[in-house]
Amino acid sequence: MSVSELSLDRDPSSRFVPWIVAALSLMCAIALGTAFALASMTADWGRAASDQVTLRVATGDTDIPALVDQVARLEAVSRIEHLPREQVARMLQPWLGDVAQVDTALLPLPALIDVRLKPGADTSELRALIADRSEITLDSADAWLAPLQDLAGLARLVAWVLAAVAVGAIMLVTVFATRSALVNQRQTVDLLRLIGAADGYIAKRFQRHGLRLALFGGIAGTVPGLIVIFFATAAARLQGAALLNGLTPSLAGWLAIAALPLIVALVATFTARVTVLKLLRASW
Amino acid sequence: MQQQGTDGTGEPLVAMRNVGLRYGTGPEVLRDLDLELAEGSFHFLTGRSGAGKSSLLSLLHLSRRPSRGLMRVFGHDMQDMPAREVPVLRRRIGVVFQDFRLLDHLSAQENVALPLKVANSMDSDRIDEIVQELIEWVGLSQQAQARPPTLSGGEKQRVAIARAVISSPRLLLADEPTGNVDQEMGERLMRLFVKLNSLGTTIVIATHDLSLPGRYGYPLLHLEDGRLSNESGGAA
Numbered sequence: 001m002s003v004s005e006l007s008l009d010r011d012p013s014s015r016f017v018p019w020i021v022a023a024l025s026l027m028c029a030i031a032l033g034t035a036f037a038l039a040s041m042t043a044d045w046g047r048a049a050s051d052q053v054t055l056r057v058a059t060g061d062t063d064i065p066a067l068v069d070q071v072a073r074l075e076a077v078s079r080i081e082h083l084p085r086e087q088v089a090r091m092l093q094p095w096l097g098d099v100a101q102v103d104t105a106l107l108p109l110p111a112l113i114d115v116r117l118k119p120g121a122d123t124s125e126l127r128a129l130i131a132d133r134s135e136i137t138l139d140s141a142d143a144w145l146a147p148l149q150d151l152a153g154l155a156r157l158v159a160w161v162l163a164a165v166a167v168g169a170i171m172l173v174t175v176f177a178t179r180s181a182l183v184n185q186r187q188t189v190d191l192l193r194l195i196g197a198a199d200g201y202i203a204k205r206f207q208r209h210g211l212r213l214a215l216f217g218g219i220a221g222t223v224p225g226l227i228v229i230f231f232a233t234a235a236a237r238l239q240g241a242a243l244l245n246g247l248t249p250s251l252a253g254w255l256a257i258a259a260l261p262l263i264v265a266l267v268a269t270f271t272a273r274v275t276v277l278k279l280l281r282a283s284w
Numbered sequence: 285m286q287q288q289g290t291d292g293t294g295e296p297l298v299a300m301r302n303v304g305l306r307y308g309t310g311p312e313v314l315r316d317l318d319l320e321l322a323e324g325s326f327h328f329l330t331g332r333s334g335a336g337k338s339s340l341l342s343l344l345h346l347s348r349r350p351s352r353g354l355m356r357v358f359g360h361d362m363q364d365m366p367a368r369e370v371p372v373l374r375r376r377i378g379v380v381f382q383d384f385r386l387l388d389h390l391s392a393q394e395n396v397a398l399p400l401k402v403a404n405s406m407d408s409d410r411i412d413e414i415v416q417e418l419i420e421w422v423g424l425s426q427q428a429q430a431r432p433p434t435l436s437g438g439e440k441q442r443v444a445i446a447r448a449v450i451s452s453p454r455l456l457l458a459d460e461p462t463g464n465v466d467q468e469m470g471e472r473l474m475r476l477f478v479k480l481n482s483l484g485t486t487i488v489i490a491t492h493d494l495s496l497p498g499r500y501g502y503p504l505l506h507l508e509d510g511r512l513s514n515e516s517g518g519a520a
Contacts, residue, residue: 005401195375
């Protein structure tokens with residue numbers, strides 16, 4: 001008695017469902033991959049920016065070694081380095097050309113002091129120290145990074161919306177396919193009800209069918225999605241821009257994307273069940 | 285119109301008071317039905333085409349709720365019956381359809397087993413055992429694995445009867461069970477129904493064949509324009 005009473009596998013309305021679910025799963029996987037990769041990248045930016053600041057001291061008679069000593073003694077500071085004048089001059093190479101040809105002594109170069117803060121520490125101590133010293137400026141990445149983080153946040157939001165739209169579309173496809181299958185199988189469904197089948201018994205047949213179709217479609221869409229995410233993020237990192245170094249989903253992100261077929265299958269199962277029960281309960 | 289006899293509790297198996305049925309917003313197809321079917325009784329339901337026989341059967345096998353009036357089945361008021369409880373009552377009613385309604389992709393044996401399978405109340409070995417007995421009882425042992433499209437009209441009818449009785453229903457409804465078979469097969473099927481009735485099953489047979497009630501002598505329910513007429517036998 002293993003044969004199902006409802007021949008849903010031969011239902012013509014289900015024929016294209018796995019492929020539509022596969023396309024939507026691919027879109028969902030890429031959107032999730034983008035969201036998770038952007039989340040990792042911005043977290044990376046935040047870590048790098050929050051623990052590294054630069055003190056820029058204008059040319060003058062400031063006692064740099066004394067300043068370095070003062071700063072090093074602050075609770076929040078883990079490491080400090082006064083950048084050599086030659087290194088500072090090299091930073092100007094894009095504008096001055098080969099600095100070896102230039103007498104840098106004539107240039108009013110500022111002294112740069114690279115300060116690393118302890119994890120979780122903020123710059124309040126440092127800002128208090130230099131508050132009344134107008135020749136010293138504190139440069140942090142926050143100022144230019146904030147708009148980029150806002151932009152990345154917006155891109156993440158768009159990616160999440162796309163993923164949600166894809167899941168919503170999968171639910172809609174399941175609803176339409178289930179309704180069509182129910183119409184095509186109406187006589188059999190009516191017979192099953194007449195001989196005493198509970199609505200839940202009939203719904204279970206449809207939800208199993210929905211689960212099979214969605215699981216197949218989910219796998220068929222997610223696997224290429226994972227490959228696309230892997231190569232796309234790797235290609236972005238290979239561009240060499242330091243900003244893109246963290247552009248890859250975290251391990252939890254990869255696992256979440258890999259679990260997409262199961263999520264899609266559960267969504268389709270639930271949707272098919274609710275659709276069938278709602279339609280059956282409309283009639284006695 | 286009260287049919288003779290009730291069950292031990294004094295309550296008829298089915299009772300209708302002033303029952304009407306309409307489809308959607310259309311006119312009433314059944315009107316002012318007063319009917320009682322006692323446990324263990326046997327009735328023929330007759331009437332011209334369009335008189336409402338199928339509609340009355342659809343009320344009796346709980347496919348529809350009455351549009352008005354009171355209807356009690358196995359002691360339950362149908363007006364207040366929640367939809368989720370109806371399947372349990374339907375399992376106590378066997379139905380033999382005029383067009384058999386067998387599932388073509390299942391074997392005869394699998395079709396017969398369906399009511400027990402959907403009731404989910406016994407294991408598959410026990411179901412197989414009962415199905416084998418029943419298939420033998422209706423004389424289809426050789427065709428147990430055959431699919432309905434390969435069976436004759438009489439064989440299909442016997443599969444449909446086996447399916448209708450496998451749950452030991454208290455009420456068996458048959459719509460023109462002899463309409464699609466030759467006279468000999470019709471007699472054999474009628475003997476099956478009489479045998480079932482002798483075992484305690486209440487039986488209602490809808491038929492166009494007006495000679496059947498005369499031959500078997502059971503009470504008659506005659507429908508005319510949606511009303512049970514005075515021709516019906518056993519009237520109170």
